[in-house]
Amino acid sequence: MKIETKVEKFNEPLYLESGRLLEKFEIIYETYGELNEDKSNVIVICHALSGSHHAAGRYADEAKPGWWDKFIGDGKAIDTTKYFVICSNNIGSSYGSTNPMSIDPSTKKEYRLKFPVLAISDIVKAQMKLYKRLGISNAVAVIGGSMGGMQALCYAIEYPTFAKEIIALATTAYTRPWAIAFNKIGIEAIRHDPIFKNGNYAKDDLKALGLPGLAIGRMAGLICYLSPNLFNKKFGRDYASTDGLYELFGRFEVEKYLEYNAYSFPKYFDPLSYLYICKTMNIFDAGRNKDKIEDSFDKVQANLHLIAFSDDMLFFPEEMEEIRDIMVKLGRENQVTYKLIQSQSGHDSFLVEVEKFENHVREILKDK
Amino acid sequence: MKIETKVEKFNEPLYLESGRLLEKFEIIYETYGELNEDKSNVIVICHALSGSHHAAGRYADEAKPGWWDKFIGDGKAIDTTKYFVICSNNIGSSYGSTNPMSIDPSTKKEYRLKFPVLAISDIVKAQMKLYKRLGISNAVAVIGGSMGGMQALCYAIEYPTFAKEIIALATTAYTRPWAIAFNKIGIEAIRHDPIFKNGNYAKDDLKALGLPGLAIGRMAGLICYLSPNLFNKKFGRDYASTDGLYELFGRFEVEKYLEYNAYSFPKYFDPLSYLYICKTMNIFDAGRNKDKIEDSFDKVQANLHLIAFSDDMLFFPEEMEEIRDIMVKLGRENQVTYKLIQSQSGHDSFLVEVEKFENHVREILKDK
Numbered sequence: 001m002k003i004e005t006k007v008e009k010f011n012e013p014l015y016l017e018s019g020r021l022l023e024k025f026e027i028i029y030e031t032y033g034e035l036n037e038d039k040s041n042v043i044v045i046c047h048a049l050s051g052s053h054h055a056a057g058r059y060a061d062e063a064k065p066g067w068w069d070k071f072i073g074d075g076k077a078i079d080t081t082k083y084f085v086i087c088s089n090n091i092g093s094s095y096g097s098t099n100p101m102s103i104d105p106s107t108k109k110e111y112r113l114k115f116p117v118l119a120i121s122d123i124v125k126a127q128m129k130l131y132k133r134l135g136i137s138n139a140v141a142v143i144g145g146s147m148g149g150m151q152a153l154c155y156a157i158e159y160p161t162f163a164k165e166i167i168a169l170a171t172t173a174y175t176r177p178w179a180i181a182f183n184k185i186g187i188e189a190i191r192h193d194p195i196f197k198n199g200n201y202a203k204d205d206l207k208a209l210g211l212p213g214l215a216i217g218r219m220a221g222l223i224c225y226l227s228p229n230l231f232n233k234k235f236g237r238d239y240a241s242t243d244g245l246y247e248l249f250g251r252f253e254v255e256k257y258l259e260y261n262a263y264s265f266p267k268y269f270d271p272l273s274y275l276y277i278c279k280t281m282n283i284f285d286a287g288r289n290k291d292k293i294e295d296s297f298d299k300v301q302a303n304l305h306l307i308a309f310s311d312d313m314l315f316f317p318e319e320m321e322e323i324r325d326i327m328v329k330l331g332r333e334n335q336v337t338y339k340l341i342q343s344q345s346g347h348d349s350f351l352v353e354v355e356k357f358e359n360h361v362r363e364i365l366k367d368k
Numbered sequence: 369m370k371i372e373t374k375v376e377k378f379n380e381p382l383y384l385e386s387g388r389l390l391e392k393f394e395i396i397y398e399t400y401g402e403l404n405e406d407k408s409n410v411i412v413i414c415h416a417l418s419g420s421h422h423a424a425g426r427y428a429d430e431a432k433p434g435w436w437d438k439f440i441g442d443g444k445a446i447d448t449t450k451y452f453v454i455c456s457n458n459i460g461s462s463y464g465s466t467n468p469m470s471i472d473p474s475t476k477k478e479y480r481l482k483f484p485v486l487a488i489s490d491i492v493k494a495q496m497k498l499y500k501r502l503g504i505s506n507a508v509a510v511i512g513g514s515m516g517g518m519q520a521l522c523y524a525i526e527y528p529t530f531a532k533e534i535i536a537l538a539t540t541a542y543t544r545p546w547a548i549a550f551n552k553i554g555i556e557a558i559r560h561d562p563i564f565k566n567g568n569y570a571k572d573d574l575k576a577l578g579l580p581g582l583a584i585g586r587m588a589g590l591i592c593y594l595s596p597n598l599f600n601k602k603f604g605r606d607y608a609s610t611d612g613l614y615e616l617f618g619r620f621e622v623e624k625y626l627e628y629n630a631y632s633f634p635k636y637f638d639p640l641s642y643l644y645i646c647k648t649m650n651i652f653d654a655g656r657n658k659d660k661i662e663d664s665f666d667k668v669q670a671n672l673h674l675i676a677f678s679d680d681m682l683f684f685p686e687e688m689e690e691i692r693d694i695m696v697k698l699g700r701e702n703q704v705t706y707k708l709i710q711s712q713s714g715h716d717s718f719l720v721e722v723e724k725f726e727n728h729v730r731e732i733l734k735d736k
Contacts, residue, residue: 018613174605180622181591189584216556232544232545237542
């Protein structure tokens with residue numbers, strides 16, 4: 001599989017949903033496989049909150065491959081011998097695309113809290129400019145889970161002729177207060193971390209461990225990304241050490257897991273970026289600026305494939321069913337599929353239980 | 369209804385499950401109604417994590433009455449014209465019973481992190497000493513929800529002849545990793561709060577606002593005490609202010625709710641006490657020191673009444689069903705009842721949806 005990582009710089013303004021703009025912006029992106037002559041074999045992959053453009057393959061120095069490596073590759077469900085797969089790092093994210101720690105051209109300093117709030121539609125709009133730059137005018141499919149699924153829905157609604165197949169996994173048409181509440185823990189933990197200094201943190205203060213407040217936020221995320229049953233199966237009531245029971249800070253295995261994963265996160269993720277991305281997710285509403293959400297979905301021309309996970313505790317299957325029901329109500333039952341996966345890994349099932357939906361996706365992409 | 373608040377001091381050691389002891393201890397408790405001549409009309413109420421001995425009635429300066437005021441009072445399900453109701457503040461809790469900020473007799477200083485870890489069995493053992501002091505040798509019923517339900521189960525198992533009826537609501541026979549994970553957010557947020565100083569915080573530093581880290585922990589609690597549907601119904605996607613949408617810190621109603629309730633909590637709750645109570649809940653296991661959990665429930669002589677709530681996201685109905693199934697397996701089907709309430713307030717339903725189970729409790733207590 002041919003993998004390339006590139007950056008495209010755009011010296012033109014990106015007008016945002018909020019009415020504000022980014023004077024210029026850049027996108028780092030990765031591609032897998034080869035673009036065919038008539039540029040008709042493109043599949044777009046959209047990443048989630050803490051994901052990046054590195055969706056597949058393994059760099060020389062990496063312990064783990066890209067986040068959807070099980071799914072994307074030669075002969076895999078998203079077959080890179082056939083398709084040219086593009087995954088962009090979302091603007092706002094701190095993996096290389098324009099984000100709150102980028103330089104604001106008007107002040108020559110980092111934006112920090114002066115960075116504009118981005119909507120999912122802004123992220124997708126920036127990606128569309130990338131495709132235009134690459135001479136790509138349409139895609140076989142757009143595929144994404146969680147926040148990536150929000151982007152997939154946005155493509156379907158805002159750019160109805162761009163992709164023939166839209167595959168949205170573990171997502172929602174509008175973020176409910178339950179998900180907003182989980183994000184709130186991170187927002188408050190970051191804001192009240194004394195090192196954060198209202199966004200004016202010294203980079204050196206974050207060099208070794210990152211921002212502890214962000215670890216607390218990540219911990220809340222780790223809970224809603226998994227599920228009670230998975231926790232039972234994975235950890236039970238096992239102790240990480242034998243002296244743990246009557247020691248105040250003696251730890252259960254589940255606590256050790258949360259500590260390890262939460263505290264490693266701020267070492268590679270920027271707290272301002274986290275705040276902005278949470279906001280982007282919180283304000284996602286496919287029905288915004290429409291009288292009713294049906295008006296948005298009425299614009300869809302692609303086939304819309306919804307894949308929900310039975311034990312998803314962040315975006316519940318009912319939220320995906322609601323989208324299906326809207327499409328059916330609009331008389332679009334031939335244009336929508338809904339598949340409920342009997343999952344055991346919670347929200348993260350879209351990342352780790354690929355074997356449960358890869359054949360479904362192969363079927364969708366067959367002969368396309 | 370006659371209400372009295374009293375303190376009993378015990379100048380004798382309380383030997384703890386951990387092998388450690390409290391050299392002496394005290395309990396603040398409240399009573400409702402009047403003890404009859406043969407002391408046979410006692411009902412014991414056990415409180416939850418952030419509850420107190422003030423279960424019913426309203427003090428002159430109070431905006432809200434006690435936490436189970438809908439349930440306890442003259443003519444109410446727990447009828448104080450008939451019963452003498454006792455609610456003790458759990459040891460470990462900071463409302464007046466011995467807790468980590470009490471004076472350690474051996475050092476004449478506050479225990480702080482030298483306070484011993486308490487088990488649910490220790491809290492109940494201390495309460496049994498109170499009843500003995502009051503000349504009470506048995507009760508009509510022990511009733512509690514959540515952590516109070518753990519205590520109720522402990523009474524049933526450890527003191528099988530004490531009460532005839534045990535009513536446990538919204539609880540579990542052993543705390544699962546899902547609940548431990550939610551507690552972990554608070555534990556970490558408190559430990560990493562610079563004001564906490566490894567438990568040696570200056571009391572003055574907490575005077576105005578309390579410990580911010582505790583607010584973060586409370587926020588995690590507020591999420592798992594409620595439910596996704598309740599959040600949808602209560603808050604939807606409403607904004608607390610009209611400029612909220614594209615302002616980074618613009619707030620949804622759900623965020624406003626969480627902020628208000630989370631940040632008010634540390635003003636009246638001690639962070640060390642919170643850490644110790646989380647630990648007490650985390651280590652609760654009715655099967656501890658037994659080969660199997662059935663051995664514990666085999667000791668039960670009371671009628672065990674389990675009340676679960678359909679949308680409880682902390683202690684799921686399955687956990688209560690499991691207790692029922694254990695009793696049935698032991699051939700005790702005549703000694704156990706299980707009632708699933710179709711609730712809409714999540715875990716907190718045991719506090720706020722009293723109207724849905726009060727008749728059931730009246731039935732249980734009828735002619736007793």
